Each structure stands twice: as C-alpha cells, then as structure tokens.
Amino acid sequence: MAGNKKEKVEKVHVRKSRSPAKNLRTSNTCNCLLYVLSFIRFIYDYIVSFVFDYVYKDTPSKTLPPVEDKLxxxxxxxxxxxxxxxxxxxxxxxxxxxxxxxxxxxxxxxxxxxxxxxxxxxxxxxxxxxxxxxxxxxxxxxxxxxxxxxxxxxxxxxxxxxxxxxxxxxxxxxxxxxxxxxxxxxxxxxxxxxxxxxxxxxxxxxxxxxxxxxxxxxxxxxxxxxxxxxxxxxxxxxxxxxxxxxxxxxxxxxxxxxxxxxxxxxxxxxxxxxxxxxxxxxxxxxxxxxxxxxxxxxxxxxxxxxxxxxxxxxxxxxxxxxxxxxxxxxxxxxxxxxxxxxxxxxxxxxxxxxxxxxxxxxxxxxxxxxxxxxxxxxxxxxxLWRYWMTREEESDFAAALGNNQSRVSVWSEVPKTILCRSNHTLAAVLKLIDMQLPKxxxxxxxxxxxxxxxxxxxxxxxxxxxxxxxxxxxxxxxxxxxxxxxxxxxxxxxxxxxxxxxxxxxxxxxxxxxxxxxxxxxxxxxxxxxxxxxxxxxxxxxxxxxxxxxxx
The missing domain is CATH 3.90.1300.10 (Amidase signature (AS) domain)
Structure with missing residues (x-):
C-alpha cells in the first residue's frame, strides 16, 4: 500500500512537471485559433463592405440645403x-x-x-x-x-x-x-x-x-x-x-x-x-x-x-x-x-x-x-446584455409586438417575412428568433x-x-x-x-x-x-x- 501510494505521488509529480509544456502547447493552439478567427472576421467585413459599396456606388446622396437663418x-x-x-x-x-x-x-x-x-x-x-x-x-x-x-x-x-x-x-x-x-x-x-x-x-x-x-x-x-x-x-x-x-x-x-x-x-x-x-x-x-x-x-x-x-x-x-x-x-x-x-x-x-x-x-x-x-x-x-435584457426588462417582446393584445408567433412571422407579407420589420422578426435560442x-x-x-x-x-x-x-x-x-x-x-x-x-x-x-x-x-x-x-x-x- 505504501509503495503504491509512493508510486502514485511520483506519477502525479511527473504529470505536474509536464503541465507547463502542456499549457504552452494549449496557449499556442488558442493563439493560433484566435489569429485564424480574426483573419476570417477581417475577410468577412471586407466582403460585406465591398458588396454594399458596390450596391450604392451609383446612388447619389441627397444634399441638404444650407440654412437661411444662422439662429x-x-x-x-x-x-x-x-x-x-x-x-x-x-x-x-x-x-x-x-x-x-x-x-x-x-x-x-x-x-x-x-x-x-x-x-x-x-x-x-x-x-x-x-x-x-x-x-x-x-x-x-x-x-x-x-x-x-x-x-x-x-x-x-x-x-x-x-x-x-x-x-x-x-x-x-x-x-x-x-x-x-x-x-x-x-x-x-x-x-x-x-x-x-x-x-x-x-x-x-x-x-x-x-x-x-x-x-x-x-x-x-x-x-x-x-x-x-x-x-x-x-x-x-x-x-x-x-x-x-x-x-x-x-x-x-x-x-x-x-x-x-x-x-x-x-x-x-x-x-x-x-x-x-x-x-x-x-x-x-x-x-x-x-x-x-x-x-x-x-x-x-x-x-x-x-x-x-x-x-x-x-x-x-x-x-x-x-x-x-x-x-x-x-x-x-x-x-x-x-x-x-x-x-x-x-x-x-x-x-x-x-x-x-x-x-x-x-x-x-x-x-x-x-x-x-x-x-x-x-x-x-x-x-451579458442579452442576459440582462431577459432578466431586467419585464415586458414580453412577442406580446409587445402584438400591442399587448396578442402574442406574435415566430413560426408564423418567419414564413411571412420570407414571402414579404409580414407586418413587422426584419429586425423585429430576428428578435423573435433570438428569443428561441438557448438562454x-x-x-x-x-x-x-x-x-x-x-x-x-x-x-x-x-x-x-x-x-x-x-x-x-x-x-x-x-x-x-x-x-x-x-x-x-x-x-x-x-x-x-x-x-x-x-x-x-x-x-x-x-x-x-x-x-x-x-x-x-x-x-x-x-x-x-x-x-x-x-x-x-x-x-x-x-x-x-x-x-x-x-x-x-
């Protein structure tokens, strides 16, 4: 029993002695993953900006007239x-x-x-x-x-x-x-x-x-x-x-x-x-x-x-x-x-x-x-904001969207949105979808x-x-x-x-x-x-x- 205990302690000691190297490998892996994710994020943002710049490139901005009274x-x-x-x-x-x-x-x-x-x-x-x-x-x-x-x-x-x-x-x-x-x-x-x-x-x-x-x-x-x-x-x-x-x-x-x-x-x-x-x-x-x-x-x-x-x-x-x-x-x-x-x-x-x-x-x-x-x-x-929105805000969004007279169902609004027949904006429907996701x-x-x-x-x-x-x-x-x-x-x-x-x-x-x-x-x-x-x-x-x- 004593021998086994000693052997067990030695094994634990060996595992501990290896942990810095193991931690270093883990850290390097995490840093590499973060770099890859950051790069993907950069490419995504670039593509989105490029697309919207292209969509609006021939749409001139409307100019506001100058003011007539400096007041x-x-x-x-x-x-x-x-x-x-x-x-x-x-x-x-x-x-x-x-x-x-x-x-x-x-x-x-x-x-x-x-x-x-x-x-x-x-x-x-x-x-x-x-x-x-x-x-x-x-x-x-x-x-x-x-x-x-x-x-x-x-x-x-x-x-x-x-x-x-x-x-x-x-x-x-x-x-x-x-x-x-x-x-x-x-x-x-x-x-x-x-x-x-x-x-x-x-x-x-x-x-x-x-x-x-x-x-x-x-x-x-x-x-x-x-x-x-x-x-x-x-x-x-x-x-x-x-x-x-x-x-x-x-x-x-x-x-x-x-x-x-x-x-x-x-x-x-x-x-x-x-x-x-x-x-x-x-x-x-x-x-x-x-x-x-x-x-x-x-x-x-x-x-x-x-x-x-x-x-x-x-x-x-x-x-x-x-x-x-x-x-x-x-x-x-x-x-x-x-x-x-x-x-x-x-x-x-x-x-x-x-x-x-x-x-x-x-x-x-x-x-x-x-x-x-x-x-x-x-x-x-x-x-954190999403959590506190559900905890601190007492209103029921689906009911509020129905003017507190009925609850708007995400299952009916998503198809309507796809068919452009919804009475609600895409932002509101996305909020309804968000409510179905894990808390x-x-x-x-x-x-x-x-x-x-x-x-x-x-x-x-x-x-x-x-x-x-x-x-x-x-x-x-x-x-x-x-x-x-x-x-x-x-x-x-x-x-x-x-x-x-x-x-x-x-x-x-x-x-x-x-x-x-x-x-x-x-x-x-x-x-x-x-x-x-x-x-x-x-x-x-x-x-x-x-x-x-x-x-x-």
Whole structure:
C-alpha cells in the first residue's frame, strides 16, 4: 500500500512537471485559433463592405440645403440668452426651426408628427411674459428654474407626448395618439422647452437602425445612403440637420449614443435609475429593474448640463453636483482600444487614430497620462446584455409586438417575412428568433457581470474617466448592420453596468462620416463625462454641419 501510494505521488509529480509544456502547447493552439478567427472576421467585413459599396456606388446622396437663418446653428444656451436679452422672440426662434424642418424633412424622413401651431401659440405666451416684465428682476424670475426657456425640442415618437403620434413604429398602433406627456417630456416642458414634433424610431425601438412599416426609413444627414442609427435615429438626424436644437433620446442598448455617433452629435446616457421611465413605450414608471435610461442629444457640449438638470430636477442636480466645476487635471484617465470580442468588427484606422488623438489631448492637460487597460468582461458584452435584457426588462417582446393584445408567433412571422407579407420589420422578426435560442447561463452571467462591475467601479471610483471606442467603424450603409449584428455591443455593455456615458463627436473620417468616442464615468458621476466632452469639443471642434454653410 505504501509503495503504491509512493508510486502514485511520483506519477502525479511527473504529470505536474509536464503541465507547463502542456499549457504552452494549449496557449499556442488558442493563439493560433484566435489569429485564424480574426483573419476570417477581417475577410468577412471586407466582403460585406465591398458588396454594399458596390450596391450604392451609383446612388447619389441627397444634399441638404444650407440654412437661411444662422439662429438654427446656435446652441440652446445661446438661444436662451438671446431670448432673455430680448434680442429675439420665442416665436421667431420657433418659426426658424419649423422652417428648417420643412426644408430638410423630405430628404431625411426624420420628423413623423408635428405640433407647429401649438408650439407657436406656446411661444407667443412666453413672449407675453417677457413683454410684461419691465425690470431685470422680473425677467430673472421668469427664467428662474427654466434653463431651456423658449427652446424648441423634438422627442422620439415612442416616448409619449400629449396629442402626438404614439405608434412605436408598429402597424397595429397606426393612428394612436398619446393622452399625456411622458415624465421626461414633462421635465423639458417644465424647464421651458417647447415641443415642436416627434421623430422616427425602429419598430418598438429594438434595432440600431431607424426603419419601420409605419413611417419608413430615416436617412443620415451626412450621406443619405447611410443609416442614422437607432433607436433615436430620427432625433439625431433632424438635430444634426439643424431642424431642432435639442432632442430627447432614450437608451437601453446604445439607442441615444449610436445615432448621436452616426450623426456627429453629443449624446448622453444618464446614470441608470435617475429618471422616471413612465411614458417610454409601454413603461409605467413602476418597473423594479431596468437598463433603460434617457438623455439629451445636442450639437454642443455646453447644452448637456442644462438638459440633465431639467431631467433630474433641483434636488437631484444638487445631490449629484451636476453644476459643480470639474478640475480635469485632477482626474484619472483610462482607455480601451479593443474590447477583445471576436464577434464585433475590428476598429478601423480612422476610429483608432481618433482615439489616439483623444488620448493625446488628455495627456496634455494632466500629469499622469491615460492608462491603457483591458477589461476582462468586454469580450462578453453582447452575451451579458442579452442576459440582462431577459432578466431586467419585464415586458414580453412577442406580446409587445402584438400591442399587448396578442402574442406574435415566430413560426408564423418567419414564413411571412420570407414571402414579404409580414407586418413587422426584419429586425423585429430576428428578435423573435433570438428569443428561441438557448438562454445565456445565469450563473455565468451573474458572475461575469459582478466581476466586470467591480473591476470598472474600482478603476473609476468617483474621480476616474474611461475613454472607450464609440464604434468599430463609421456609420454603415442602410441594412448593412444586419450583417454586423453584434457591433452595437460597444454601447450596450454600459447599459449592463448602468454607468453614465457621453458620446463625443471627433470630426469626420475620410469618407465624410462622423467619428467619435465614448466617455464613461463612475455611478452618478455624469458631470465628469460632460466636463471631458467639453474639453474634447474645444480640441476637435465638435459637431460639423452636414451641409454647406454660407452665412457669415
């Protein structure tokens, strides 16, 4: 027995002595496999891009007309100051943006329902208040608590606005109007903003392009052959084209940041849980758990804070120090240039250069240069988002697609889609198919989420900022995202983590389409994101008009 035990120990020892070599062979095999898979991914992306370039090569982009009044080029803050100083009236401001919508909407198909006459009437009421205020003190009282006084705004059609279309892009809801404002719409109105219209969305919001069977497809203002993104695609398209100075977006998987990136805008996703979700599609505002949040889309970084304050109200704004100045030199900076997810496209040269330049601009203002990091869980971004969509979101997608009156069956919709007879978009049907696939392992998902959450919260704390790629490539041609279904994971992972994020435009790429970067901060540190966005805007110039500007 003793001899056998000794022999057994020796055998174990031999196996252990061989394990390093065995591990090396395993490691080499894995590295070789990763290289092969990366190469296959590169070839696949190249072929897809080549095909779509060929399909659209003879389709000219429609050109947006130049603006006629430079007021529509101004920031919300500038417009408010001009109204306050009686340089312009609220009516004139509203008329300018209404006129611009009429100029460009036939090209973009962004605004799907309007309230122009009511908006002008509200503007007149505001003008009367100012006219009656014969002292500076009375003027200040009017503007107190209304940082957006007289500023027109648009909101996505799926977010309820009283008297406006509320179809979510679903044929079964055609003709339905909303009876009351969503809480986030109320917040902007309370802050003095004037709703002028609602904008296009993908069917029930769940796709990274904006297209549905009620209103059709929304185009990118920089090149109408390309997607504006989704789900707040109508918002981003009309704002970038200067048809609206301010947009109200929602974000559950990048829905505000994706279109902001595609259309060259600033888009901010608030820390999850800070806003009331009532009126956002079917939501009642009583959901216990959700990844969805809301946030502004703007042409200028300076407009983000006033809108965030409008969303939060005075108490929360004070609690989270939204208006407090940020010493950028005192922050800790980190960056990621590759999430290591083989399912997403590799970062293009244009986006890599933009990221490098952003890192360099931060290096110039801080003693400690940004530190390159690898986050263990970013390679699982899509899987983690998919898991939390099933766990945190209480709605039944098949029932929601049937307007909560019936459940839409994947088995009947797939044949209808093949025969082009379905009442639903391909994106919605693909979501139905996805629901039939094996679920993500719960034990694994919980462990990986906790690991990544702890890792990034420890890294950022309350004084750290992470620079993260907005996308592997610039905006895609219409329908091309169907062949890159996982690329939205670059945005979606921060919905899983519920962190605040600002999408920042960084100029235009070689193809004339916007570049950008995401600025991420710790929980409730929204102001840090915006502060860095302001810095990057000064360096890179922010939003670039998608049309010729001939007004001096």
């Amino acid at each position: 529509v080029l101004e920031s919300c803050s500038t417009i408010v100051n001009k109204i306050k100083n009686k340089e312009v009236t609220c009516r004139h401001v509203t008329e300018c943006f209404i006129k611009r919508i009429k100029q460009v909407n036939s090209i973009l198909n962004a605004v799907v329902d309007t309230r122009f006459e009511k908006a002008l009437s509200e503007a007149d009421e505001y003008d009367k208040l100012i006219e009656l205020a014969d002292t500076e003190e009375k003027i200040n009282l009017i503007f107190d608590g209304k940082p957006l006084f007289g500023v027109p705004f648009t909101s996505k059609e799926s977010t309820g606005a009283k008297g406006m279309a509320w179809t979510f892009g679903m044929l079964s809801r055609t003709g339905i109007k909303c009876n009351e404002d969503a809480e986030v719409v109320k917040s902007l109105k309370t802050a003095g903003a004037i709703l002028i219209g609602v904008t296009n969305v993908p069917e029930i919001n769940l796709w990274c392009e904006t297209r549905n069977k009620v209103y059709g497809q929304t185009n990118n203002p920089y090149n109408t052959n390309f997607t504006a993104g989704g789900s707040s695609g109508g918002e981003a398209s009309i704002i970038s084209a200067c048809g609206s100075p301010l947009g109200l977006g929602t974000d559950i998987g990048g829905s505000a940041r994706i279109p902001a990136f595609n259309c060259g805008l600033f888009g901010h996703k608030l820390t999850t849980g800070l806003i009331n979700t009532k009126g956002m599609t079917f939501r009642k505002g009583t959901e216990k758990h959700t990844m969805v949040s809301a946030g502004p889309l703007t042409k200028y970084a300076q407009d983000l804070i006033p809108v965030i304050k409008a969303f939060l109200g005075p108490e929360k704004s004070l609690e989270f120090k939204i208006s407090q100045e940020v010493d950028l030199s005192s922050l800790k900076y980190y960056y990621v240039n590759d999430p290591d997810d083989l399912r997403v496209s590799p970062i293009s040269d244009d986006l890599q250069i933009a990221l490098d330049r952003a890192v360099k601009s931060i290096t110039d203002i801080t003693e400690l240069p940004p530190l390159k990091v690898k986050l263990s869980g970013t390679r699982y971004s899509y899987s 993500v392992n719960e034990t694994w998902a919980l462990a990986e989420t906790e690991k990544l959450s702890n890792e990034i919260s420890t890294l950022l704390n309350d004084d750290g900022v992470l620079l993260f790629p907005s996308s592997p490539t610039t905006a895609k041609h219409h329908c091309e995202p169907f062949l890159h279904p996982y690329n939205f994971a670059y945005w979606a992972i921060f919905n899983v983590l519920k962190l605040p994020v600002t999408q920042v435009p960084l100029g235009l790429g070689k193809n004339g389409l916007p570049l950008g970067i995401q600025v991420v901060a710790g929980m409730h540190q929204d102001r840090l994101c915006v502060a860095v966005a302001n810095h990057l805007e000064k360096i890179f110039g922010g939003w670039k008009p998608p049309f010729i500007t001939n007004i001096e």
